[in-house]
Amino acid sequence: MMVLMYAAATPQQIDDVIARIAHSMMQPLRLPGDEHVAIGIASAIPPDLRPVLTEALAMLPGVEHVIQISRPYKLASREFRRVDTLVNIDSGTAKVEIGGSRVVVMAGPCSVENREQIFETARAVKAAGATVLRGGAYKPRTSPYAFQGLGLEGLRLLKEVGREVGILTISEVMAPEDVESVAAHVDILQIGARNMQNYALLIAAGKSGHPTMLKRGPSASIDEFLLAAEYLLHHGSQDVMLCERGVHPLDRTYTRNTLDLNAVPVLKQLSHLPVIVDPSHGVGVARYVPAMARASVAAGADGIILEVHPSPKDALSDGAQSLTPDQFAATVSEMRQIAIAIGRSL
Numbered sequence: 001m002m003v004l005m006y007a008a009a010t011p012q013q014i015d016d017v018i019a020r021i022a023h024s025m026m027q028p029l030r031l032p033g034d035e036h037v038a039i040g041i042a043s044a045i046p047p048d049l050r051p052v053l054t055e056a057l058a059m060l061p062g063v064e065h066v067i068q069i070s071r072p073y074k075l076a077s078r079e080f081r082r083v084d085t086l087v088n089i090d091s092g093t094a095k096v097e098i099g100g101s102r103v104v105v106m107a108g109p110c111s112v113e114n115r116e117q118i119f120e121t122a123r124a125v126k127a128a129g130a131t132v133l134r135g136g137a138y139k140p141r142t143s144p145y146a147f148q149g150l151g152l153e154g155l156r157l158l159k160e161v162g163r164e165v166g167i168l169t170i171s172e173v174m175a176p177e178d179v180e181s182v183a184a185h186v187d188i189l190q191i192g193a194r195n196m197q198n199y200a201l202l203i204a205a206g207k208s209g210h211p212t213m214l215k216r217g218p219s220a221s222i223d224e225f226l227l228a229a230e231y232l233l234h235h236g237s238q239d240v241m242l243c244e245r246g247v248h249p250l251d252r253t254y255t256r257n258t259l260d261l262n263a264v265p266v267l268k269q270l271s272h273l274p275v276i277v278d279p280s281h282g283v284g285v286a287r288y289v290p291a292m293a294r295a296s297v298a299a300g301a302d303g304i305i306l307e308v309h310p311s312p313k314d315a316l317s318d319g320a321q322s323l324t325p326d327q328f329a330a331t332v333s334e335m336r337q338i339a340i341a342i343g344r345s346l
């Protein structure tokens with residue numbers, strides 16, 4: 001259950017609602033929203049208390065209405081917020097709205113490798129229609145001997161290229177202690193699939209209030225995914241995006257993961273948060289990426305994130321799934337046609 005206060009509710013009225021909940025031996029939970037304050041009830045409400053408490057709370061001054069939230073996640077749920085969340089990001093030299101009718105394209109290399117590579121890719125993906133440049137500086141690699149990313153130097157390059165080329169940037173943060181520094185260099189934090197349930201990281205990213213794209217863990221259920229997003233929202237983030245990036249496959253013979261496009265309409269129904277799809281990691285093979293990128297737009301994704309490298313065969317990570325700038329440009333025009341066909345733009 002959740003009590004939604006009017007935007008004009010006074011602090012005293014909010015306190016009275018909290019006191020009324022506590023009076024029924026339930027645990028009140030203050031949930032700050034962008035306009036309204038909401039007060040959730042963290043404990044399970046006995047069925048006989050529910051109607052009495054609903055009525056008592058609905059009568060209190062300042063209460064807009066009492067919502068019954070059936071889901072384990074609250075702030076992330078569509079029941080809490082009926083309208084789609086729009087994530088607006090403006091860096092001064094570039095801006096974007098994510099979650100509206102225009103499908104957003106994010107693209108760039110798996111890892112930032114050097115100045116030339118990131119500048120060349122940024123210019124190419126921007127010219128082809130991308131509004132956000134991706135590039136990992138801290139890389140979660142299966143092997144400790146694989147390229148681990150340029151770290152701070154990679155972040156500095158992203159900041160520089162973002163400003164100079166006029167494109168927004170996204171990069172992965174792997175450790176709570178790096179949140180501040182990553183947020184100071186890029187416009188969007190990425191929480192990777194492997195860290196979806198790293199609660200210390202989710203709390204630190206949430207507290208930063210920086211726009212954050214959360215990737216679904218390869219074995220995470222939809223509810224686990226949304227509860228991870230709930231951590232970000234509960235700790236103060238407003239600008240949270242969900243990213244489907246493929247789940248653990250039945251068969252690794254031909255593809256790396258299985259892109260779970262079912263998740264797109266399901267997440268759009270259960271949550272108000274924008275949904276991004278990553279066909280590059282979802283498929284893992286460049287040849288199949290354009291088809292799944294088109295399918296992602298058709299399924300209703302609000303954004304697509306693609307790996308692009310000037311020379312995929314030389315990439316220090318994920319070359320096999322990276323598109324060349326030409327392949328990327330062709331994929332963008334195909335995705336645009338799909339977007340138009342379903343009444344959106346791209």
Ligand code: PEP
Nearest residue numbers: 110192193194215245281
């Ligand atoms: C990436 O975006 O390069 C990445 C490591 O993704 P994921 O966390 O989805 O594996």
Ligand code: MN
Nearest residue numbers: 110307317318
């Ligand atoms: Mn990658």
